[in-house]
Amino acid sequence: MNQLFRYTFSYFIISMICLLIFLFFFPAFEPKLIFCDVGQGDAILLTSGFTQVLVDGGIDESVLSCLSENMSFWDRDLEVVVATHADGDHIGGLVKTLESYRVREIFVPDHSAESEAFYQLVAGIKAQKQAGAKVRVGNYGQEIVLSSNFRALILHPFLADQSKNEATHLWESLLAEDTLQDFNNSQFSIFNDQDINKNDESIVLLVSLGNSKILLTGDLEEKGEKALIANGLTTKIDVLKAGHHGAKTSSSAEFINRIQPEKVIISSGQNNTYGHPHPEVLAEFKHLGAQVYRTDKLGSIKLMSEEGHLQIK
Amino acid sequence: MAIISFKMNQQLKDNNRYLSLLNISDVYSISSIVKIIIYSLLGLLIILRVIQQLSRSTRLIQNETVELSLVIGSFPNYCYYESLGFRYRLSRCEHYSLGEKLSLSGKLDPSSDTFFFGQKELIIQDIKVVNNQGSLGQVLVNKILKLIIIVRSYFLKQAKQLWPQPHATIILGMVYGLQEKLPESLLSRIKITGMQHVVVASGFNVSLIAGLSLWLLTKLKRFYGLRFWLLSTAIIIYSLISGLSPPLSRALVMAILSLAAKYLLFRQYKPLWGILVTFLFFVYINPWYLFNISFQLSMSATLGVLLVNPALSQVSSFFLAASLNDLSKIFEIKSRGIVAQLKGELSESFLVTLSAQAFTLPLILHHFGELSLISLFSNTFLLWLTPIITITGLISLLIIIPLSFFSIIEPLISFFLLILVWLPTEAFIRGTYFFSFSPDLLIQIKQLSWFQVWFCWVIILSGVSWSHYHVKRS
Numbered sequence: 001m002n003q004l005f006r007y008t009f010s011y012f013i014i015s016m017i018c019l020l021i022f023l024f025f026f027p028a029f030e031p032k033l034i035f036c037d038v039g040q041g042d043a044i045l046l047t048s049g050f051t052q053v054l055v056d057g058g059i060d061e062s063v064l065s066c067l068s069e070n071m072s073f074w075d076r077d078l079e080v081v082v083a084t085h086a087d088g089d090h091i092g093g094l095v096k097t098l099e100s101y102r103v104r105e106i107f108v109p110d111h112s113a114e115s116e117a118f119y120q121l122v123a124g125i126k127a128q129k130q131a132g133a134k135v136r137v138g139n140y141g142q143e144i145v146l147s148s149n150f151r152a153l154i155l156h157p158f159l160a161d162q163s164k165n166e167a168t169h170l171w172e173s174l175l176a177e178d179t180l181q182d183f184n185n186s187q188f189s190i191f192n193d194q195d196i197n198k199n200d201e202s203i204v205l206l207v208s209l210g211n212s213k214i215l216l217t218g219d220l221e222e223k224g225e226k227a228l229i230a231n232g233l234t235t236k237i238d239v240l241k242a243g244h245h246g247a248k249t250s251s252s253a254e255f256i257n258r259i260q261p262e263k264v265i266i267s268s269g270q271n272n273t274y275g276h277p278h279p280e281v282l283a284e285f286k287h288l289g290a291q292v293y294r295t296d297k298l299g300s301i302k303l304m305s306e307e308g309h310l311q312i313k
Numbered sequence: 314m315a316i317i318s319f320k321m322n323q324q325l326k327d328n329n330r331y332l333s334l335l336n337i338s339d340v341y342s343i344s345s346i347v348k349i350i351i352y353s354l355l356g357l358l359i360i361l362r363v364i365q366q367l368s369r370s371t372r373l374i375q376n377e378t379v380e381l382s383l384v385i386g387s388f389p390n391y392c393y394y395e396s397l398g399f400r401y402r403l404s405r406c407e408h409y410s411l412g413e414k415l416s417l418s419g420k421l422d423p424s425s426d427t428f429f430f431g432q433k434e435l436i437i438q439d440i441k442v443v444n445n446q447g448s449l450g451q452v453l454v455n456k457i458l459k460l461i462i463i464v465r466s467y468f469l470k471q472a473k474q475l476w477p478q479p480h481a482t483i484i485l486g487m488v489y490g491l492q493e494k495l496p497e498s499l500l501s502r503i504k505i506t507g508m509q510h511v512v513v514a515s516g517f518n519v520s521l522i523a524g525l526s527l528w529l530l531t532k533l534k535r536f537y538g539l540r541f542w543l544l545s546t547a548i549i550i551y552s553l554i555s556g557l558s559p560p561l562s563r564a565l566v567m568a569i570l571s572l573a574a575k576y577l578l579f580r581q582y583k584p585l586w587g588i589l590v591t592f593l594f595f596v597y598i599n600p601w602y603l604f605n606i607s608f609q610l611s612m613s614a615t616l617g618v619l620l621v622n623p624a625l626s627q628v629s630s631f632f633l634a635a636s637l638n639d640l641s642k643i644f645e646i647k648s649r650g651i652v653a654q655l656k657g658e659l660s661e662s663f664l665v666t667l668s669a670q671a672f673t674l675p676l677i678l679h680h681f682g683e684l685s686l687i688s689l690f691s692n693t694f695l696l697w698l699t700p701i702i703t704i705t706g707l708i709s710l711l712i713i714i715p716l717s718f719f720s721i722i723e724p725l726i727s728f729f730l731l732i733l734v735w736l737p738t739e740a741f742i743r744g745t746y747f748f749s750f751s752p753d754l755l756i757q758i759k760q761l762s763w764f765q766v767w768f769c770w771v772i773i774l775s776g777v778s779w780s781h782y783h784v785k786r787s
Contacts, residue, residue, distance in 0.1 A: 014729075017732075018728070018729060018732055021732055021736075022728075060494075061478070061493075061494055061496070062496060062497070064477075064478035064479070064496070065478060065479065065496040065498070065499075067477070067478070068477040068478050068479070068480075071477070073476075073477045073480070073731070073735055073739075074728055074731050074732075074735075076474055076475070076477075099470070099473050099474075100473050100474060100477075100478060100481065101474065102474060127470075
């Protein structure tokens with residue numbers, strides 16, 4: 001009887017400790033966007049309670065620290081991962097993320113790349129697909145719903161039926177059983193993407209957080225921005241994640257004047273060799289009266305809605 | 314009662330068998346002259362082996378094409394493959410599967426290190442997969458190796474999804490010796506606290522596996538030979554799954570020697586002889602080990618613990634006993650229970666750290682020119698977490714991974730196991746941040762030359778001998 005009591009008491013104590021730890025690390029339910037400081041690259045986490053969406057993963061494993069800091073330690077699931085385009089500074093960290101988290105849904109760009117990072121990303125997506133993840137090619141009109149007042153709508157690319165079929169076919173063949181072997185042996189010859197400017201094919205997300213609008217443009221450049229204007233998809237927004245880390249090739253005057261952002265976030269690395277963000281782009285934002293926040297100066301930047309107003313921390 | 318007396322008789326019989334075997338082995342011990350001849354021959358063999366390796370290096374330096382073999386043992390970077398002493402750069406990026414055995418021929422990259430045993434980068438001109446070539450034994454060994462490497466990769470893949478980062482990297486480093494990159498911020502903190510050695514699998518892991526296996530084999534009390542083979546197989550499989558890093562290989566050989574002494578030869582195991590034989594074994598297998606920093610640090614730390622720790626313990630217990638006697642006389646204090654145990658653990662941890670650092674510090678100063686001012690304290694206060702993380706991590710992996718294979722993980726069990734390992738790892742990370750409060754605690758100094766390193770070791774050994782002599786006299 002005494003032994004039974006001792007076991008019951010031990011079980012009770014252990015359960016209480018687990019419960020206390022669970023409560024202590026219980027996630028905050030307020031929705032927020034975190035622009036992770038991943039050096040020269042993009043990684044944006046959208047989180048609301050137990051639901052997380054990761055848009056790009058930076059160049060290396062730095063994104064994992066950001067995820068650990070902003071997610072409960074027992075939460076090993078990412079509901080959605082978006083690879084805006086196939087550049088190494090956007091997908092390098094996604095490779096590590098796919099190794100460390102279970103992912104339910106993956107949005108991929110409509111192109112491929114001749115790089116080791118892309119090869120590893122395909123291998124990672126293939127493993128996640130085998131574990132039950134859904135893979136979709138990002139296209140205008142698809143919506144990711146985190147909660148009733150926190151959504152992300154894909155604005156770009158605007159794939160016509162034929163190009164959508166081609167992109168779907170590309171990913172089906174990439175994720176097919178024996179394609180990776182062909183890929184190894186053919187030294188990337190299955191890809192023929194010489195003519196594509198991957199940056200202009202970036203998946204662009206319009207995030208609605210309460211009444212506020214936040215535009216995540218990946219590495220979208222002037223041509224892509226013009227496509228957004230031409231398709232009538234530009235509207236006044238509250239926060240802009242500057243395209244291509246504030247490079248001169250993005251954030252054209254026409255586009256900026258259309259969307260009139262109040263705040264601009266630039267995700268770039270300290271003392272990066274590309275000279276991002278470009279002084280002319282910074283001057284443009286200053287001229288517009290937008291406040292600029294940079295991850296190379298401030299580290300990770302948190303954006304949340306407090307009493308209907310966007311707050312940056 | 315009868316059962317107890319029967320058990321005691323059995324134990325006495327076992328002991329007598331052990332003693333009689335000990336006497337037999339003593340009777341048949343080889344004479345000292347034969348010993349000298351055998352040692353000289355062994356020495357000659359090793360020198361010949363080193364000369365053979367030197368000739369390969371010389372041929373490389375003279376720009377000749379050399380042939381080498383390689384087994385793909387870790388997730389590859391498909392343009393480069395690495396093995397001890399060599400980095401192979403493929404002329405065409407190709408991916409080979411885990412466990413595949415390759416035969417390579419190539420030339421030295423002109424910009425490579427031209428020191429005989431330096432890390433060399435080779436430009437590979439020809440690659441052949443030789444999995445199913447050679448004798449039946451070789452093919453079988455290749456297949457077993459391939460299977461073990463595939464199991465390892467499956468374990469690592471599953472384990473990475475169990476814990477968040479950087480916890481997963483630390484746990485997998487401690488349990489499997491997985492050398493994944495830690496976040497830069499934590500890595501710099503670990504450097505400041507001088508705790509890098511913690512995040513690798515080493516002697517402790519091997520003894521842990523041996524201990525667990527021994528516990529499982531308690532029924533085989535009398536089958537000494539069988540015990541030896543089963544324990545050796547367990548630690549060999551663990552070491553292979555863990556990737557056979559130089560520190561782990563060192564620990565594996567020392568453990569097999571110790572088990573052989575205990576269960577096969579029934580002789581007393583002398584650790585100093587063990588470490589010497591291990592050293593010679595590795596120099597024979599591959600002289601590149603001599604120039605591998607992990608191997609050097611692992612050897613010197615073990616040597617430090619073996620040589621310096623007994624002397625330090627004697628000195629400290631001598632002074633500690635005197636001071637405690639005085640204190641207890643003044644305050645009439647008697648340390649008991651948890652406090653005494655904690656004090657014992659901390660003082661042991663402090664002395665082991667000091668002993669290991671006495672021998673490794675000159676090497677660290679030679680290779681890196683960095684000195685952590687807080688390392689002694691951080692190691693003393695955080696080292697006790699290492700066995701907890703390793704044991705709980707290993708148990709969690711052994712429970713969760715087979716369950717995940719059959720997709721029957723019980724969320725509550727996995728949550729409990731997650732907390733069990735996460736808590737001490739979190740404490741370790743927070744402790745590391747606490748002790749690395751200032752970057753100035755890691756100072757850069759001029760790198761020592763090999764002559765200076767040896768000079769330091771001679772001084773330390775003289776000090777050890779002197780203290781040993783004086784404590785004995787006192």
